[in-house]
Amino acid sequence: MTAPDLSTAYDAMATRYAEDIPDRYHSSPLNHAMIPVFAELIRAAGDGLVADVGCGPGHVTAHLHTLGVNAFGVDLSPEMIALARAAHPKLRFEVGSMDALTADDASLAGILANYSIIHTPPGHLPVTLTEFHRVLAPGGYLLLGFQAYDGPDELAEPFDHLVSLAYRYSPDRLAGLLHTAGLTEVARLVISPAEDPRRGFPQAYLLTRRPAN
Amino acid sequence: MTAPDLSTAYDAMATRYAEDIPDRYHSSPLNHAMIPVFAELIRAAGDGLVADVGCGPGHVTAHLHTLGVNAFGVDLSPEMIALARAAHPKLRFEVGSMDALTADDASLAGILANYSIIHTPPGHLPVTLTEFHRVLAPGGYLLLGFQAYDGPDELAEPFDHLVSLAYRYSPDRLAGLLHTAGLTEVARLVISPAEDPRRGFPQAYLLTRRPAN
Numbered sequence: 395m396t397a398p399d400l401s402t403a404y405d406a407m408a409t410r411y412a413e414d415i416p417d418r419y420h421s422s423p424l425n426h427a428m429i430p431v432f433a434e435l436i437r438a439a440g441d442g443l444v445a446d447v448g449c450g451p452g453h454v455t456a457h458l459h460t461l462g463v464n465a466f467g468v469d470l471s472p473e474m475i476a477l478a479r480a481a482h483p484k485l486r487f488e489v490g491s492m493d494a495l496t497a498d499d500a501s502l503a504g505i506l507a508n509y510s511i512i513h514t515p516p517g518h519l520p521v522t523l524t525e526f527h528r529v530l531a532p533g534g535y536l537l538l539g540f541q542a543y544d545g546p547d548e549l550a551e552p553f554d555h556l557v558s559l560a561y562r563y564s565p566d567r568l569a570g571l572l573h574t575a576g577l578t579e580v581a582r583l584v585i586s587p588a589e590d591p592r593r594g595f596p597q598a599y600l601l602t603r604r605p606a607n
Numbered sequence: 608m609t610a611p612d613l614s615t616a617y618d619a620m621a622t623r624y625a626e627d628i629p630d631r632y633h634s635s636p637l638n639h640a641m642i643p644v645f646a647e648l649i650r651a652a653g654d655g656l657v658a659d660v661g662c663g664p665g666h667v668t669a670h671l672h673t674l675g676v677n678a679f680g681v682d683l684s685p686e687m688i689a690l691a692r693a694a695h696p697k698l699r700f701e702v703g704s705m706d707a708l709t710a711d712d713a714s715l716a717g718i719l720a721n722y723s724i725i726h727t728p729p730g731h732l733p734v735t736l737t738e739f740h741r742v743l744a745p746g747g748y749l750l751l752g753f754q755a756y757d758g759p760d761e762l763a764e765p766f767d768h769l770v771s772l773a774y775r776y777s778p779d780r781l782a783g784l785l786h787t788a789g790l791t792e793v794a795r796l797v798i799s800p801a802e803d804p805r806r807g808f809p810q811a812y813l814l815t816r817r818p819a820n
Contacts, residue, residue, distance in 0.1 A: 424793070428640070435637075580799055585794045
């Protein structure tokens with residue numbers, strides 16, 4: 395699916411997403427486990443700007459704000475951005491692609507991509523990660539949350555998803571791609587399949603850092 | 608080293624530990640990352656009693672309390688327990704062994720063992736894990752934090768430690784022992800070696816659960 399098609403597909407689903415996803419995020423301790431850690435690290439590194447890419451209805455952008463982080467949201471879907479603005483009128487949200495962020499080189503203290511690479515085909519992933527690296531300041535953090543795949547060799551496994559074809563990624567192989575993109579692993583959280591009652595997939599968070607100069 | 612010797616060794620180190628360890632715990636976001644998640648899960652499961660085994664000067668017991676968890680501390684070292692009581696006079700601390708807890712069968716909502724198996728020889732670990740399983744209520748959580756070993760085959764690697772011979776454990780192999788003891792993995796966090804400036808070891812947290820009846 396092309397980016398415009400994906401945007402249209404998420405526009406059609408936006409209201410339903412905005413009703414369900416924030417509740418699920420807040421009610422599952424493991425699904426938001428890494429956000430306070432990420433926020434603490436950003437604050438300790440000097441309080442810079444953070445992009446929540448693929449922000450959807452903006453619930454995690456708002457959570458980061460309550461944790462003292464100067465975060466803004468970006469999403470491909472104009473409808474999703476309209477809902478995010480309506481729910482959080484004081485925060486900044488913009489329509490955009492995570493492959494072509496408007497941020498200047500080395501300008502961000504952090505990037506959160508919370509299940510945002512779910513529709514990114516494996517072959518395209520290096521483009522996305524290179525863009526993340528471009529906008530991160532030295533010492534900046536990238537937190538990547540994703541459906542995980544625990545097969546032995548493959549980078550990714552496709553699966554059916556309500557909106558569009560989706561991929562789950564091998565944490566080890568994805569960590570390798572992040573390393574190639576210039577980002578160093580800081581920590582990883584892997585959540586067991588039983589915690590995902592819908593699909594029974596493991597979930598993972600990879601926290602990486604652009605090395606300080 | 609026997610349990611009485613270990614107790615004596617920690618007694619001698621207690622004041623120094625009480626000065627350093629709580630600060631290090633609070634100042635490192637990754638070193639306390641799993642505690643709020645553990646606390647949320649305990650509260651969501653109904654607010655039962657939690658044992659912080661190997662509690663040292665009681666800083667994590669106290670953190671759990673500020674997060675709304677009814678936690679008490681247990682430590683082999685009477686001197687450490689005296690310092691914990693002095694620092695947190697409203698909380699409960701008791702001298703005891705994590706291999707012979709005073710709690711009744713199936714009476715605890717959770718156990719935290721934060722770097723407490725560091726001196727447990729690999730061959731003895733099943734005894735300790737069986738004791739943890741005994742006191743956990745069905746549905747109860749065990750959170751185990753430890754220095755990690757990423758070698759391919761071994762359960763553990765010994766290393767020198769200020770107080771006594773220590774061990775770092777393979778997360779995979781330790782997860783296997785936990786499974787054998789009747790505890791199901793819920794999530795694991797692995798922290799990269801660079802985050803441990805002293806020794807350069809990875810660190811890990813295994814969160815497991817005794818299945819609900």
